[in-house]
Amino acid sequence: MFIKAFNKLMSERTSAIRDCEDLAATLEDTAELDQAIEATQKEIDTVVDLNRRLIREQAVTGMPAEEFDERAAALNARYKAADEKLTRLKAEREDHLTRGKGIRRFLSALDEQAQSLEGWDEQAWNLLVSRVIIQKDGSAEFVFRGEITITVRAE
Numbered sequence: 001m002f003i004k005a006f007n008k009l010m011s012e013r014t015s016a017i018r019d020c021e022d023l024a025a026t027l028e029d030t031a032e033l034d035q036a037i038e039a040t041q042k043e044i045d046t047v048v049d050l051n052r053r054l055i056r057e058q059a060v061t062g063m064p065a066e067e068f069d070e071r072a073a074a075l076n077a078r079y080k081a082a083d084e085k086l087t088r089l090k091a092e093r094e095d096h097l098t099r100g101k102g103i104r105r106f107l108s109a110l111d112e113q114a115q116s117l118e119g120w121d122e123q124a125w126n127l128l129v130s131r132v133i134i135q136k137d138g139s140a141e142f143v144f145r146g147e148i149t150i151t152v153r154a155e
Contacts, residue, residue, distance in 0.1 A: 002125060004152040005142040007116045017110070020103050020146040027100035033093040040086045047079040106146035
């Protein structure tokens with residue numbers, strides 16, 4: 001089944017390469033995520049500054065503890081939400097870059113492969129296949145490292 005999937009991939013090689021290059025370029029363009037990360041970091045910095053001001057205000061004015069605790073809790077919740085968002089955005093950015101690099105490695109490995117296989121090739125398997133999902137109907141869904149999926153049926 002791997003040989004069938006590999007040969008189908010290679011028969012669609014030009015299209016697959018173009019699709020992979022487009023996907024890699026899209027993933028590697030992190031400008032939008034970078035802007036969101038920067039904005040979220042600014043939000044965190046603002047909350048930290050507001051918290052410092054609140055502490056100074058409480059020290060100078062002696063505001064009631066209930067008021068201080070309420071305002072501090074609101075700032076803490078705001079900080080926590082922004083920090084969680086920042087963590088998520090950074091992880092998403094890293095995932096995009098990692099996937100882009102993986103696709104580029106796949107393209108490089110694909111370029112070095114023969115146009116078709118007649119028999120088992122462990123090196124091709126190790127370099128190109130990310131995972132295989134066997135379906136109930138006996139077909140196999142090959143997910144190649146370039147995020148290309150090819151389904152083949154047993155003969």
